[in-house]
Amino acid sequence: MIASxxxxxxxxxxxxxxxxxxxxxxxxxxxxxxxxxxxxxxxxIEGDEATGLWFILEGKVxxxxxxxxxxxxxxxxxxxxxxxxxxxxxxxxxxxxxxxALDDVALAILPRDAVKNLIYSDVEIANCLLKVYxxxxxxxxRLGECLGTWTVGMRINDCLIAHAKIVDDISIVELxxxxxxILVGTAREVVTRHLSELExxxxxxxxxxxxxxxxxxxxxxxxxxEQGNQE
Amino acid sequence: MTDVSMKILEQVPILHQLGEQICQLLLANxxxxxxxxNEIIYNHGEMLQGLYALTSGHVKLYRESGERVQILALLRxxxxxxxxxxxxxxxxxxxxxxxxxxxxxxxxxxTINQLMVHHPQVRVAILQLTTSRLKQFATLVHNLAFRDxxxxxxxxxxxxxxxxxxxxxxxxxxxxxxxxxxxxxxxxTGREVVLRIFKKLEAQNIIRVSRKEILxxxxxxxxxxxxxxxx
Numbered sequence: 021m022i023a024s025x026x027x028x029x030x031x032x033x034x035x036x037x038x039x040x041x042x043x044x045x046x047x048x049x050x051x052x053x054x055x056x057x058x059x060x061x062x063x064x065i066e067g068d069e070a071t072g073l074w075f076i077l078e079g080k081v082x083x084x085x086x087x088x089x090x091x092x093x094x095x096x097x098x099x100x101x102x103x104x105x106x107x108x109x110x111x112x113x114x115x116x117x118x119x120x121a122l123d124d125v126a127l128a129i130l131p132r133d134a135v136k137n138l139i140y141s142d143v144e145i146a147n148c149l150l151k152v153y154x155x156x157x158x159x160x161x162r163l164g165e166c167l168g169t170w171t172v173g174m175r176i177n178d179c180l181i182a183h184a185k186i187v188d189d190i191s192i193v194e195l196x197x198x199x200x201x202i203l204v205g206t207a208r209e210v211v212t213r214h215l216s217e218l219e220x221x222x223x224x225x226x227x228x229x230x231x232x233x234x235x236x237x238x239x240x241x242x243x244x245x246e247q248g249n250q251e
Numbered sequence: 252m253t254d255v256s257m258k259i260l261e262q263v264p265i266l267h268q269l270g271e272q273i274c275q276l277l278l279a280n281x282x283x284x285x286x287x288x289n290e291i292i293y294n295h296g297e298m299l300q301g302l303y304a305l306t307s308g309h310v311k312l313y314r315e316s317g318e319r320v321q322i323l324a325l326l327r328x329x330x331x332x333x334x335x336x337x338x339x340x341x342x343x344x345x346x347x348x349x350x351x352x353x354x355x356x357x358x359x360x361x362t363i364n365q366l367m368v369h370h371p372q373v374r375v376a377i378l379q380l381t382t383s384r385l386k387q388f389a390t391l392v393h394n395l396a397f398r399d400x401x402x403x404x405x406x407x408x409x410x411x412x413x414x415x416x417x418x419x420x421x422x423x424x425x426x427x428x429x430x431x432x433x434x435x436x437x438x439x440t441g442r443e444v445v446l447r448i449f450k451k452l453e454a455q456n457i458i459r460v461s462r463k464e465i466l467x468x469x470x471x472x473x474x475x476x477x478x479x480x481x482x
Contacts, residue, residue, distance in 0.1 A: 168321030
């Protein structure tokens with residue numbers, strides 16, 4: 021892990037901070053530290069003391085919860101521009117989940133005390149944070165619905181749609197079966213079985229390292245995908 | 252709608268603790284809304300216009316998927332909801348409805364936005380409400396992902412014990428608030444499964460269920476069941 025200064029230009033990729041003036045961004049960068057993580061490296065561990073808010077400048081981070089028995093449940097895959105980490109103001113002072121770098125990741129961290137001070141002193145920054153937490157609330161509400169009411173097959177289909185990238189008019193998903201299993205909250209074998217069924221009916225095509233969605237509209241129905249879950 | 256007095260604000264601690272000056276400013280534009288049993292307060296996708304504070308009764312926050320329902324949170328007197336109204340994207344990610352008859356304070360977002368500009372403690376309170384709700388949803392996700400349905404049902408019974416339980420010689424008496432179907436939607440299962448689990452817990456002398464109440468005979472054992480992570 022390497023630490024360095026955060027520049028205003030670094031924060032241009034952060035959607036949550038887009039509306040802030042240069043003065044506000046300067047206030048933030050004066051408190052932030054830039055850190056780099058290698059693929060597979062843990063950024064923080066569930067239950068450890070929360071250190072602040074993390075903004076992704078480059079790379080992809082996996083946010084996952086873990087049970088006492090070691091089972092994993094993915095909360096999200098966060099890309100460049102997204103924010104994660106707990107709000108340190110209140111009764112939760114520990115990390116609610118694990119965060120792990122999926123590739124080479126550059127993060128800007130806003131330390132816990134700085135978050136508190138900025139909320140008190142700056143209404144614009146407080147409003148930005150409110151938007152961040154409100155968006156996260158929506159994601160968790162949807163995840164609650166998925167886990168409580170959807171079948172595993174529906175959750176896998178939804179995961180494929182949510183993580184599809186369009187390349188030359190074709191929808192491609194670059195997730196392993198294991199990653200899909202963690203995001204959906206099931207076993208890898210269940211994912212493999214379901215993907216085989218989809219492939220047998222020509223809805224997808226699987227190759228090493230990628231899944232091509234041949235009929236995304238059919239895979240999508242009857243799940244309604246909300247915009248917030250698309251990259 | 253009826254006029255609101257300071258006395259009613261006492262029932263909402265997070266607002267009352269903001270102090271008399273701010274409470275008076277809140278009261279100038281606050282109204283009381285009353286909802287009958289199972290009446291929708293706002294819908295999923297609706298653009299929220301203000302903050303709601305529950306002064307009596309219970310409110311459920313839930314999502315629907317086809318005919319299936321997942322309750323995300325059950326709110327009681329003193330709880331606030333609808334902080335999304337204050338963010339840039341005021342769209343609700345769930346449905347809010349009264350469980351039985353409920354009285355709610357409604358504070359327009361313009362009133363709160365004005366107060367947030369000039370009073371840091373209001374900013375803190377709103378962020379506190381948002382992150383508390385976030386923590387509640389995250390706990391639900393954790394339970395749905397890692398706890399089996401018996402543990403989840405035990406958790407809900409214990410939550411009710413804390414709210415309304417009355418200790419007597421024969422055990423802790425908890426008035427029934429929800430129907431078996433509503434309980435089922437809270438733990439993410441079907442009504443028949445809830446019935447089966449009730450029978451199992453009765454056979455083990457942990458609870459006794461009647462139409463009007465649940466009698467908890469062995470709360471230690473119930474705690475143990477609630478904490479098991481079997482999934």
